[in-house]
Amino acid sequence: MQRITPERVDVMPKKPPLVAIVGRPNVGKSTLFNRIIGSRDAIVDDQPGVTRDLKYRPTDWNGKPFEIVDTGGIFGPDDDPFSKAIQNQIERAVQACVLIVFVLDGRDGPTPLDHEIFNLLRRTHKPILCAINKVDNPRIENEVIASFFELGADAFLPVSSTHGLGVGDLLDEIVKRIPDNTAQFEDDPPGIAILGRPNVGKSTLLNSLCGSERAIVSPIGGTTRDPVDEVVEVNGKKYLLIDTAGIRRRSKMNQGLERYALKRNEKALDRCDLALLVVDGVEGLTETDAKVFRLAKDTGKAAMILVNKWDAIHDKTEKSAGEFAKKIREDLPFLHYAPLEFISAMTKQRLHRIFPHVERILSDYQFRASTSSLNQLMEGIIAHNPPPTHHGRSARLYYSTQVSTAPPTFLAFVNDPDAIHFSYERYLMNQLYQHFNLEGVPLRLFFRKREKSKENQ
Ligand code: GDP
Ligand code: GDP
Numbered sequence: 001m002q003r004i005t006p007e008r009v010d011v012m013p014k015k016p017p018l019v020a021i022v023g024r025p026n027v028g029k030s031t032l033f034n035r036i037i038g039s040r041d042a043i044v045d046d047q048p049g050v051t052r053d054l055k056y057r058p059t060d061w062n063g064k065p066f067e068i069v070d071t072g073g074i075f076g077p078d079d080d081p082f083s084k085a086i087q088n089q090i091e092r093a094v095q096a097c098v099l100i101v102f103v104l105d106g107r108d109g110p111t112p113l114d115h116e117i118f119n120l121l122r123r124t125h126k127p128i129l130c131a132i133n134k135v136d137n138p139r140i141e142n143e144v145i146a147s148f149f150e151l152g153a154d155a156f157l158p159v160s161s162t163h164g165l166g167v168g169d170l171l172d173e174i175v176k177r178i179p180d181n182t183a184q185f186e187d188d189p190p191g192i193a194i195l196g197r198p199n200v201g202k203s204t205l206l207n208s209l210c211g212s213e214r215a216i217v218s219p220i221g222g223t224t225r226d227p228v229d230e231v232v233e234v235n236g237k238k239y240l241l242i243d244t245a246g247i248r249r250r251s252k253m254n255q256g257l258e259r260y261a262l263k264r265n266e267k268a269l270d271r272c273d274l275a276l277l278v279v280d281g282v283e284g285l286t287e288t289d290a291k292v293f294r295l296a297k298d299t300g301k302a303a304m305i306l307v308n309k310w311d312a313i314h315d316k317t318e319k320s321a322g323e324f325a326k327k328i329r330e331d332l333p334f335l336h337y338a339p340l341e342f343i344s345a346m347t348k349q350r351l352h353r354i355f356p357h358v359e360r361i362l363s364d365y366q367f368r369a370s371t372s373s374l375n376q377l378m379e380g381i382i383a384h385n386p387p388p389t390h391h392g393r394s395a396r397l398y399y400s401t402q403v404s405t406a407p408p409t410f411l412a413f414v415n416d417p418d419a420i421h422f423s424y425e426r427y428l429m430n431q432l433y434q435h436f437n438l439e440g441v442p443l444r445l446f447f448r449k450r451e452k453s454k455e456n457q
Helices: 029-037 083-096 112-122 138-147 167-177 181-187 202-210 257-271 287-298 318-331 351-365 371-384 422-436
Strands: 018-022 055-061 064-070 099-105 128-133 156-158 191-195 230-234 237-242 274-280 302-308 340-342 397-404 409-414 444-449
Touching: 018 029, 018 083, 029 055, 029 064, 029 099, 029 128, 029 167, 055 167, 064 167, 083 230, 099 112, 099 167, 112 128, 128 167, 138 156, 156 167, 191 202, 191 257, 191 287, 202 230, 202 237, 202 274, 202 351, 230 351, 257 287, 274 287, 274 351, 287 302, 302 318, 302 351, 318 340, 340 351, 371 397, 371 422, 422 444
Parallel strands: 018 064, 018 099, 099 128, 128 156, 191 237, 191 274, 274 302, 302 340, 409 444
Antiparallel strands: 055 064, 230 237, 397 409
């Protein structure tokens, strides 16, 4: 029987605070971004709007970690098929960030578009740092800054991204304005990952839930980009939808596809609180599905099962749905706590049924039992069915405590952890599931030997 000490199941790592670089095309956002992250992996080009994708990179300054996103051209030319999607993505990046770095071109002075963007950014009530870029000659610095006063911003910092001038000062100001970690983390929307093997409909679902056409479904072939997370708001609550599917060069995806897809699933799982596990309703459940879904359980994430492509299933009676659900329950017994819905990501049928579950699951995921009610409950459970002897040893459970939430994790102090038989452990777990009645939430129970000194007391 595997026993893991509670030290190993500590709280999840949190994302660092996000800083968004925003500005009209060609002011030097990518160049500045590259300077800050210290590499040249964003595309820099003289053509406006060439940086099409949002790039997120973790970085730090003076020991303070943060994540930075390059939002590319905010108002691309009208004929740009990506511009609508990009605008949505920028909006979301700005929504998710704690600080905006608004980049201006010192050579042009403030343009009407700068005014327009600045007014939009101000409405977010997020702190804004104005970086006047392309001030390659420090001697004209004051003159250039003065020409931007009409914008009415609080502070302007001159930088030259190509020469690196002023970038250190800008970073000083950035980290100064990033609020304390705790405040930021509490405000982070919970992360939801859409998991499943290729072609079950993850991208379609993500797009339907976002309610916008993202660059990802663009018909233009051979496009690649980094995963982009989307913040959505449902019933006044914000959620971060983590992009699992990403975009891929379809021609290059063949036999390596599944392994690649699994890797992406794992990465997305790392960052989420809740996994939406998508099954292809036409093809039915496969072993790969089960493998992916087990990861969600093993990593302690909350889960919900979605049977997709319901529109394409001919026999859509209550009975057939019931039978389908029954089969899934039989094949995925380890996910007994996960609610299940039939949906069509494509026609959007029944998608409204997802978020009420999501809301409940995320709240249940944070469930905390008081030590006294937990012990009262455990006493009852144990009295009803005391632990049998195992390998000639008799087990004694003393008291229990909840060591963490997300997922709720319990620690039971016992005389001898090896004296608890697996079937008794399962009995205790089943009872906890039944009593707490938490939707979509895996529970964890660990046993620990009670210290000798306490045992003698
Ligand atoms: P973006 O569209 O805002 O991301 O702008 P880019 O980073 O692609 O830069 C647009 C152009 O401005 C490129 O030709 C850069 O080399 C140039 N550029 C960026 N920063 C500076 C700078 O500090 N000084 C000068 N002289 N040119 C710069
Ligand atoms: P992903 O690889 O999991 O991201 O899957 P996609 O979203 O790319 O979808 C794979 C295929 O299934 C596409 O041809 C979609 O049009 C199709 N598809 C996705 N959702 C549905 C659905 O609800 N009903 C039907 N009939 N087809 C769907």
